[in-house]
Amino acid sequence: MEHNGQQVGRPRDSRVDEAITAAVRKLLGEVGYAGLTVAAVAECAGIGKASIYRRYATKHEMIFAAVVHGEVLEVPPDTGSLLGDLTALARVIVGHLSNPAAAGALMSLLGEIAADPTLAERFTTTFVDPERAGNAELLERAVRRGELERLPDIDLFHAMFGGTVLSWLFISHHDPHDLPERLARFVCAALRSAAHQPLPSDRVPAVADERSVAPDGRSRP
Amino acid sequence: MEHNGQQVGRPRDSRVDEAITAAVRKLLGEVGYAGLTVAAVAECAGIGKASIYRRYATKHEMIFAAVVHGEVLEVPPDTGSLLGDLTALARVIVGHLSNPAAAGALMSLLGEIAADPTLAERFTTTFVDPERAGNAELLERAVRRGELERLPDIDLFHAMFGGTVLSWLFISHHDPHDLPERLARFVCAALRSAAHQPLPSDRVPAVADERSVAPDGRSRP
DNA sequence: ATCCTTTCGAGACTGTAGTTTCGAAACTAT
DNA sequence: ATAGTTTCGAAACTACAGTCTCGAAAGGAT
Structure with a gap:
């Protein structure tokens, strides 16, 4: 039986993940969003389509991950003013x-x-x-x-x-x-x-806390 | 030969144009942009798909026309402030x-x-x-x-x-x-x-407090 | 060493939906 | 009237997202 959190079976190849995001970005630049096909991404990455759909539920999620991944805007350093x-x-x-x-x-x-x-x-x-x-x-x-x-x-x-x-x-x-x-x-x-002006209202928009979305956004089969 | 401006051939039925935009707006409200299909628009409008593509090059142009047509934002009337x-x-x-x-x-x-x-x-x-x-x-x-x-x-x-x-x-x-x-x-x-700032400069005033924002009485038209 | 589970690339399959084709109809010009 | 042109709705065509199967490979567990 499997240990805590440890996966059983063949582990995912991280190079596949990288190849997918790289291919998506490359193709987005070449053919644009509308022209992007999953088959083209698979071919460009040298992988099968199954490996894509094992990670992302839809094409849009794949693109989302590739575009947003690591793109979080860093706060620029203090310039003094x-x-x-x-x-x-x-x-x-x-x-x-x-x-x-x-x-x-x-x-x-x-x-x-x-x-x-x-x-x-x-x-x-x-x-x-x-x-x-x-x-x-x-x-x-x-x-x-x-x-x-x-x-x-x-x-x-x-x-x-x-x-x-x-x-x-x-x-x-x-x-x-x-x-x-x-x-x-x-x-x-x-x-x-x-x-110098008073705030128009004092409502505090509470951010809904969502719990435990799988990091890859895909519930395991 | 054709006369000035006069079209030759069967004229377009203006009711078809109206039916298309009406159907697009109706369906957009019901199924949203992603769920909108040209076939559904054609059926809802009671016309053939060819009549749509004779007017618009793509589905997006069709939607664009239906959404933007006449929707130009009017300038609100003068409220006095x-x-x-x-x-x-x-x-x-x-x-x-x-x-x-x-x-x-x-x-x-x-x-x-x-x-x-x-x-x-x-x-x-x-x-x-x-x-x-x-x-x-x-x-x-x-x-x-x-x-x-x-x-x-x-x-x-x-x-x-x-x-x-x-x-x-x-x-x-x-x-x-x-x-x-x-x-x-x-x-x-x-x-x-x-x-009242010079446009092309990058002066950095310290905490020059300006209380000149008093005339703020009216807020509603 | 031997199962068991999972991932891998490859390719076939299916359903959906954007786009085009086609014969008939409507209209103008001669 | 007849020829030419354009529109019409219906149906065919095509591309692709998404799913599934296959045999092979890569781990972990016992």
Whole structure:
């Protein structure tokens, strides 16, 4: 009988996992989200389709994992000022969203997410929550530094910062080269002003704690 | 030979056009973007699939036309204050994006647009440009009213306002009920601050407290 | 060493849905 | 009227997601 947590049977080859994500990213850049087929991923990775569906329930989950995996936005280091920090954060976001492979896929993925609560849940815990936490940390630095009197509306700030970049790139299709400076200056001004105003409401959006989703998102057969 | 503008051959039945868009909207509300099939649209409209593909090159174009047609965001009427106008504008955007049918479709559409320059062009002229023009008009009112010293960065404002709502709804999945007030207040503060800053500089004022945000009395139209 | 379980690549199979083809019908021009 | 053109609905075509089976291989357990 099997020991605690130890798997019985042939273990999964981690090289297969890497080959899948590498193939997905490569093909996303070449043929785009709509042109991506599971068969092509398998061939490009030199594996069988079964090895893909053993790991991911659907094609979308496969793409999701390949696009989001490890892409959690790191909090930029302390630059010494709120304006500097915001500029650096905007640069990180722009950098990630300018990657053509992940970029187009992310939008299509958001479409899927809008119609698939399971995927939405995973997306939130994997991507959204950490990113918002990073934003919060950045703002707390400004409070400690004395640049802000109190913590601003984190949820609004988070939606605004990322949402602006998203809209700038994928709706307006503007050149992002000077967006970080413009956005950071604008938001910085808003934060300094808003810090003097009372918050519109005092509801605390409790984050639903979900427990134990398998790391690979696939319940074992 | 054909006369000026007159079409030769059997004319299109305008009832078919109407039936298509009506069927798309009806089905989007029932089954969502991912569950929408061309066959279902054809059956629901009581027509053949060929009549759809004669009008639209792809399924996505069909949905795009059905969703965007006539949905151009109207500029809300003058409420007498910038804050009021911004709140009203945010309510309009939230209202449109909260429509489940259009909402999921828009995100998936943005994914297609990222990979299809033709669709991107149509989307820009049909949807993005008019919306930005509407935003500009609203800000010009504030300048005429004397609330703003000069016209702010229109492109940034446009991306920020719509992008924030987009992110709030489809990335953070938050409740939008009080978003218009929060967003409008925040952006209003930013506009007032940014209006009397030099545009191309990166000055770093310490904690220069400005209490000039007093005239905030009205909040509702 | 020998089972037992699981993963592996490969390929066949199925159902669904986007797209195209086809004969008939509708309309204009001569 | 008749030829030419375009639209119509129905049906055929095609691609692909997703599933399954196969024989082989890689572990762990006894």
